[in-house]
Amino acid sequence: xxxxxxxxxxxxxxxxxxxxxxxxxxxxxxxxxxxxxxxxxxxxxxxxxxxxxxxxxxxxxxxxxxxxxxxxxxxxxxxxxxxxxxxxxxxxxxxxxxxxxxxxxxxxxxxxxxxxxxxxxxxxxxxxxxxxxxxxxxxxxxxxxxxxxxxxxxxxxxxxxxxxxxxxxxxxxxxxxxxxxxxxxxxxxxxxxxxxxxxxxxxx
Numbered sequence: 001x002x003x004x005x006x007x008x009x010x011x012x013x014x015x016x017x018x019x020x021x022x023x024x025x026x027x028x029x030x031x032x033x034x035x036x037x038x039x040x041x042x043x044x045x046x047x048x049x050x051x052x053x054x055x056x057x058x059x060x061x062x063x064x065x066x067x068x069x070x071x072x073x074x075x076x077x078x079x080x081x082x083x084x085x086x087x088x089x090x091x092x093x094x095x096x097x098x099x100x101x102x103x104x105x106x107x108x109x110x111x112x113x114x115x116x117x118x119x120x121x122x123x124x125x126x127x128x129x130x131x132x133x134x135x136x137x138x139x140x141x142x143x144x145x146x147x148x149x150x151x152x153x154x155x156x157x158x159x160x161x162x163x164x165x166x167x168x169x170x171x172x173x174x175x176x177x178x179x180x181x182x183x184x185x186x187x188x189x190x191x192x193x194x195x196x197x198x199x200x201x202x203x204x
Contacts, residue, residue, distance in 0.1 A: 032088070035127070037102060037125075040084050046195050052090075052091075056085070059083055060081070060082065061081060061161065061165070127161040134160070
């Protein structure tokens with residue numbers, strides 16, 4: 001992403017939290033965030049490297065089918081998106097920080113598509129856990145749109161978290177366990193390397 005995107009995201013953080021002041025409500029013991037930004041192997045690999053993140057789990061959310069399988073979700077007929085559930089310490093990394101990383105490490109302007117991965121299961125989405133997360137995400141998105149950081153309209157869905165199902169065991173920590181696999185080498189590795197260069201101050 002361009003440097004201007006990082007500047008825009010920093011401005012958005014200031015708007016949401018009032019010039020960098022910490023939101024007192026966020027200073028409780030571990031919280032969770034749920035994001036979808038394409039293949040969950042990619043997003044999981046990125047957020048596992050973030051300081052203050054204690055756990056990242058790949059899963060499915062937003063659809064109507066209970067306990068879906070990966071094969072079912074891949075049909076695009078379940079309504080579920082591939083997501084990650086992030087457990088984090090808000091005293092170390094804020095929800096706004098996570099949103100900054102989320103919007104900077106995938107393309108939020110392509111509808112139901114990330115690179116060669118196409119379908120509603122790959123949509124850009126923030127599933128908020130409470131009203132505070134909803135307000136933060138909506139204000140952040142509005143600030144990004146107003147700043148014209150992206151040339152095209154942001155299509156990221158912001159919806160309440162109504163369900164969540166962990167993905168199968170073989171999807172968990174996929175990049176770390178399968179570094180030589182083709183998708184990991186040619187899709188995930190470049191994304192992770194780019195992220196690490198841009199967010200050195202937020203790395204574990």
